[in-house]
Amino acid sequence: MQLEIRPDPAEVGRARRWARSRLAGSGIGDDESLAETLILLVSELVTNAVVHTGCPAVLRLSLPPVEAESATVRLEVADRSDRAPVPRCVDGDQTGGRGLALVDGLADRWGWSPEGAGKRIWCELDRCSGPEEGATTYGDGASAYEGLAFEAV
Secondary structure, three states: OEEEEOOOOOHHHHHHHHHHHHHHOOOOOOOOHHHHHHHHHHHHHHHHHHHHHOOOEEEEEEOOOOOOOOOEEEEEEEEOOOOOOEEEOOOOOOOOOOHHHHHHHHOOEEEEEEEOOEEEEEEEEEOOOOOOOOOOEOOOOOEOOOOOEEEOO
16 A cells, blocks of 8 residues: 655655554554554654655555564655665754664664665564564664664655
8 A cells, every 4th residue: 555745744744644544454553562663664754755855755555464463564665866865973962864763773674775766765564573673783782873864865
């Protein structure tokens, strides 16, 4: 299932509402941490597409069957910018620039790939997966991307 996104910041709220309505019919309850995390990831990826490209985008959501207790949820945002996500370092006072670092910390897997004249950024969440596996970690348990923020352009 997919939703066309206009290059307007108000679309972020519409995307969250759309994703919530899809979750309601999938057997994933609003009170499940998976639902809360997925809505946050929708918000971050759609915001990146709207703010950094200024072009329309497409939000795609792949949900497991209602009866599946353990499955993968996949979220994709395709936009018309062919520029790769670029790591940015931001200081603690900045209000933006942490979107993909947040995706890295919350998703079980994420990445991006060229698609036609643009790109697709995707992430996956495992339902009932136990402890978060997320990004590669180092000795102290920090994410491989800790201290970096990413800008999807």
